[in-house]
Amino acid sequence: MASTLRVAIIGGGIGGLTLALALRERGLTADVYEQTPQLTEIGAAVALTANATRELERIGLGDRLAAASTTPEELIHRHWRDGARIAAHPVHSGSWYRNRFQAPVHGIRRAQxxxxxxxxxxxxxxHLGYRLVGLTERPDGLVLGFSAGDTAHxxxxxxxxxxxxxxxxxxxxxxxxxxxGTSGFRGIVPVDRLPGLPDPQSIQFWTGxxxxxLHYPIGPTGDSVNFLAVVEGPRTWARTDGWVDDVAADEPLRAFHGWHPAATAMIGAVTHxxxxxxxxxxxxxxxxxGRAVLLGDAAHAMLPHQGQGANTTVEDAFTLAALLAQVPDTIELPSAFATYQALRRGRTRRIQRLSWLTNALLHLPDGAAADERNRAxxxxxxxxxxxxxxxxxxxxxRRTERLARSGPAPTT
Known part of the structure; x- marks a missing residue:
């Protein structure tokens, strides 16, 4: 029996929009409620990897994504001071990445x-301009209350x-x-303003x-570079109402004093x-x-050092959509949600932990520990x-096949 669930998605970012499309593919209509009056994304750009692009290609968005994106030539790690290559691996070069993972990697502006x-x-x-302020559970569903006084069911x-x-x-x-305990400075810089940057068409980590x-090319021609410069501190985050705080314009460059000129030129090309x-x-x-479930950053926000925040969110969306499409009525929702959590929580926790540990590895001073990291x-x-x-x-x-062989597996 086809599902007739009325689905409300809170948030019009990558996760909410992708879930709406994934549900539509399965025959379900969802309403997306976004608090801002126009769509805006946190951050400047995103690298979509195969675990996300294989799903977006499958629903017919591959050509549009490719036309708006750049695929990096290589993945390169460099030494902070002299710029020497620590390690390098092909990505677009020789079609290595697509051949290995059967889907592409794309660097794209979040807005695009x-x-x-x-x-x-x-x-x-x-629906834009709808900021959720409360949920009320009733026997026949959830009532959503919005800041302007509107409600939905x-x-x-x-x-x-x-x-x-x-x-x-x-x-x-x-x-x-x-x-x-770390913070970052972001920016997008045209490649032609970075004449000393080696391999501008590659995704690169300068570690020190x-x-x-971190930087990588974005856009249809790779004519711009998106970067995130990460530093230790401040020790505590003073702002309790957000994740962005004011900074002195010269602080980013001071944090990278003595680094390779290509790195400081990139950071200095943006007014912070x-x-x-x-x-x-x-x-x-x-x-x-009850009838509410979490997706993406709401469930498992992670540090950006594996580039997987958006990608695991896309995974969540297609997983949840497939499970909701199999729910004939609301009585089955708890089972569907438990299965979703069982399929997604372990994987996202593992990536969360790896992303957290990666920060410390990228910030090692020169020495034996850094040498060991470089070999890895x-x-x-x-x-x-x-x-x-x-x-x-x-x-x-695989889950369906397992159930067919042995009946429902534990979901907790």
Whole structure:
């Protein structure tokens, strides 16, 4: 029996929009409620990897994504001071990445990705300027209360509303965000303003004592570079109302004093007014309560050092959509949510932990520990292949086959 659930998605970012499309593919219509009056994404750009692009290609967005994106030539790690290559691995070169993982990697502006996703939605399903302030449970569903006084009614509410999720507070309570003790400076710089940058068409990590610089090409021609410069500190995050704080314009360059000129030229090409606190969400005991369920950063926000925040969110969306499409009525929702949590929580926790540990490894001073890390970087494609080769549909098929052989498996 086809599902007739009324689904409300809170949050019009990558996760919310992708879930709406994934549900539409399965025959379900969802309403997306976004608090801002126009779609805006946190951060400047995103690298979509195979574990996400294989799903987005499958629903017909591959050509549009490719036209708006750049595929990096290589993945390179460099020494902070002299710029020497520590390790390098092909990506686009020789079609290595696509051949290995059967899907591409794309560097794309978040705003452009949002346009691609939102333009594929069913007409009238995206509602802007709706800030959720409360949920009320009734026997026939959940009532959503918005800041302007509007209400809506749904059988299912999905919290895709980010690290400071209102839905998560309803599902799991408060105080799940954790500050990493690190912060970052972001920017996009035209390549022609960086004449001393080696290999501008590659994704690169410059790693050094107490800091690192990540950058990769974006856009249809790779004519710009998106960067994130990460530093230790401040020790505590003073702002309790957000993850962005004011910064002195010269502080980013001071943090990278003595680094290679290509690195400092990139950071110095942008006027920095803010720094971004890097937060994660502590592992949650549960991702769902009643008819509400969490997705993406609301459930498992992670540090950006594996580039998997957006990609695991896309995985969540297609997994949840497939399970909801199999629910004939609301009585089956608890089972579907428990299965979703069982399929997703272990994997995302593992990536969360790896991303947290990676920060310290990238910030080692020169010495024996850094030498050991550098030897490990030579094996990086093998070490992280499990992240990129993940296939949502294959995982769902294996679950179906297991159930057919032995009946329902434990979901907790």
């Amino acid at each position: 990705l949002q346009v691609i996703l939102s333009s594929a939605l069913a007409a009238g399903t995206l 749904a059988d299912v509410v999905v919290g895709a509303d980010g690290i400071r999720s209102t839905v998560r507070r309803w599902v799991a309570g408060d105080d799940h965000e954790i500050y990493s 004592p107490g800091a690192h610089l 007014a803010v720094r971004w606190g890097l937060f994660a969400v502590r592992p949650l005991p549960r991702w769902h309560r 970087l030579a094996r990086l494609p093998q070490e992280i292949a499990w992240i990129h080769e993940h296939d949502v549909q294959a995982t769902l098929r």
